[in-house]
Amino acid sequence: MKPLNGKVALVAGATRGAGRGIAVELGAAGATVYVTGRTTRTQRSEYNRPETIEETTELVNHAGGQGIAVQVDHLDPDQVQALIARIENEQGRLDILVNDVWGGEHLMQWNVPVWEHSLERGFRLLRLAIDTHIITSHFALPLLTRNKNGLVIEITDGTAEYNDKNYRVSLFYDLAKTSVIRMARSLAHELSPYHCTAVAVTPGWMRSEIMLDHFGVTEETWRDATASEPHFVISETPRFVGRAVAALAGDPEAARWNGRSVSSGELAQIYGFYDLDGSQPDCWRYLVEVQDAGKPANASGYR
Template sequence: MDAVNPVNPVTPVSEEWKPPRLDTTVAVVTGASRGVGRGIALALGSAGATVYVTGRSTRTEGRTEGLPGTVDDTADEVTARGGTGIAVRCDHRSTEDNQALTDRVRGDYGKLDLLVNNAWAGYERSSDVRFDAPYWDQPMWRYELCEGSLRAQYDITRLLTPLMFGKDDGKTGLIVGIGFTDGDTYLGQAAYDVFKSANDRLSKAFAADLRKKKIAALSLHPGFVRTERVEAAWEALGDGPAAVVHSPEYVGRAINALAADPDVLSRSGQVLSTGDLADEYGFSDVDGRRLPAFRLEGRMSLATRMDRLNRVVAQAAAS
């Protein structure tokens, strides 16, 4: 992806990653059937955490858009890595589903230490209408997919936050919103741009309301991630991976570092990047590289690129 800043090169790192121990941590990672959410859940599993893996894709009820990965698969691998994975089928746009998840966590553990808001439906149905079409050519369902994703984050967070109150272990609770934007740079599609910006603003609002509680809320931006959707497009296009691509677990390692940081409360309300945290905390990606923070230059062509990727994935699935 040519939007990355070429003056900030990849740093080779040879040290094996030693995850901070999070054995008593109870976490919820939303949208963890695949992609970034799956990478986060697996990294937490490697640290010994208990992870509620949520999403709409299950072995018995089908997978969204036919993409690989289910909550069951992710939860099993979390457990295989030394954590405790708990698969929960949950559509976070449904308050009933969110309440059921909250009741289950309360009944099982009576507390929550970490919530990662990763679920995002804004890329769905991307082959139906060009993802980067101007707003006057966009159907309302595209706006509603983005709007529903933000509503889902708000709803599950308002329900789960009280489980972080009054914990007797003295640890700081942590709420992380997975976002993507770059200040004033337009992301190439109106609804996408608005709701990705709103994602960061929501984390800032959570932090303000939590200022008298021992709970941090912040926003974390990945770089260019090698997700299942991206891999499917590369396979169909015959392209190879971009030099700046990183694994979903790179994001998970950033969250591990934040969750283990006793001073994480000082970061509440901030917007952080995975690459910057890698430099600060000293972790690398699964291939040993340390990739820099992802920066945009000028008007972002991400929407055009996503349109191409999604169309190729849809065509490949239909063939």
């Protein structure tokens, strides 16, 4: 059963992390997935990391979909316009747009007030996190809205409810992640006349390649990281948010989520999917009820 057979998806920013997990799960559901990013096997982005869009494409193919890698800098309107023209020429349609471009880990300054924060790094972070999404939507949505039931997913960090109540890292990071949530709400309004849907989706504490490297662990040994950060026990793989997006894309009543801000954990309870280890981590409820409440790390009842 492949509910997304015949569907065409664009995952903007699928080199690693959530984007890779989403691309793979859309492929597993049968979609043709355009995988974009800046890092290829012959050229690296400013991240200077080894993951490539070709690797992601191979994972999509292995999962049962059709992956198509296209090197794109989503800050360059000409490159994005050419990408959409290629999708239109090759597929004639676009059903799912996932705006996952981020690229800000190396720019973040944790808990640094704006008057001490690097303006250069802060503004670069905002451009990578916000402008990329706007540019991609500008060129992609005329194609997506040609057919009813198109879906736009804005990937962020945190739900609207959580972010409204909490300071997130820095003024720049806070702006970036809350802006993406608001972007989904605005797009929901603009897409409604075309019977298309926009949703903001957040993973929980995700075991991305960068996060695993930060703790010096692998996916197989990730629990070793709880020795230094006990609350990492609530973490999830990038495939979990991938399954959340695939569930939304396969839901004929996805319009019920239009303009909403939802998490992978929340959607898992609704759609009944699980992470690779068979668990359903509910990170954002855990953060409020356990970590932020100052309680000892214990994921019982949250996985």
